[in-house]
Amino acid sequence: MIARISGTLIAAEGGEIVVDVGGVGYELQVSLNTFFALPPLGAQVALLCHFVVREDAQLLYGFLDSAERALFRLLIKVNGVGPKMALAILSGMSVVELQRAVAGDDIARLTKLPGVGKKTAERLLIELRDKVDLSALGGAIDSAAATGSAADEAAAALAALGYRPADADKMIAKLNSAEMTTEELVKAALRNL
Incomplete structure (x- = not known):
């Protein structure tokens, strides 16, 4: 291997x-x-x-990181999800976003991903509910959740404005977000378009 x-x-x-x-x-x-x-x-x-x-x-x-690979391996174990769909899911949302969607039973968020219908989203929630948590995917999620709260909120705000979640994450990632508030991040991201 x-x-x-x-x-x-x-x-x-x-x-x-x-x-x-x-x-x-x-x-x-x-x-x-x-x-x-x-x-x-x-x-x-x-x-x-x-x-x-x-x-x-x-x-x-x-x-690039072990958290994404671990989540990929969990996704391909879900009935009806192969490697191609697992990669599409990971392309549509970050590891932290997927963990939050599963923890919050957010079917609507999952069905926005390409190739994921309501039944697949329900299956993902059922089969991943006990498996996707901060400890199962390693420290990468822990540190991202702890240090990226303003960045995560800004990305969510951009997604609410109609930007694709992956694009919103990229917009925020381009900024030096360490000392910026959520509002400042959103304004800066919109200015950089």
């Missing part, structure tokens, strides 16, 4: 990347959250991996 890949990022397009490791290019599928957090082409990158072997393909999925 391939658990980690470290090398030079040589291609990145549409959620697919290629990492050169000693002259061999490994193609990985990544969520949009990971895709937009990658360094520029030609830079060194290290990704955690999940390797899937099917009858017709061998696929590598890449993640």
Whole structure:
């Protein structure tokens, strides 16, 4: 099993990347959250991996942090959710957002994700309810929830204004949000459009 890949990022397009490791290019599928957090082409990158072997393909999925990989592995265990849908779910919301949606039984939020209907959302809530918590996904969620409250609130406010949650997260991530209030973050994000 391939658990980690470290090398030079040589291609990145549409959620697919290629990492050169000693002259061999490994193609990985990544969520949009990971895709937009990658360094520029030609830079060194290290990704955690999940390797899937099917009858017709061998696929590598890449993640920048262990929390996203752990959640991906939980999602693909849900009946009716395969790796492609799990990646789409992780592209539509961050790990913290998904954890909050499951904890709050937020079916409406889950059905806004591409490919997730009401029945799939209900199945996700039922099967993940006891599995998705701060301790199960590791310290990455803990630290993000503790340090990102103003940023999380600002992203939620932008989503309420009609921006896609993933876009709202990116807008907030571009700002130096450490010492800004929620209101300041929202104003700054809207000014930067």
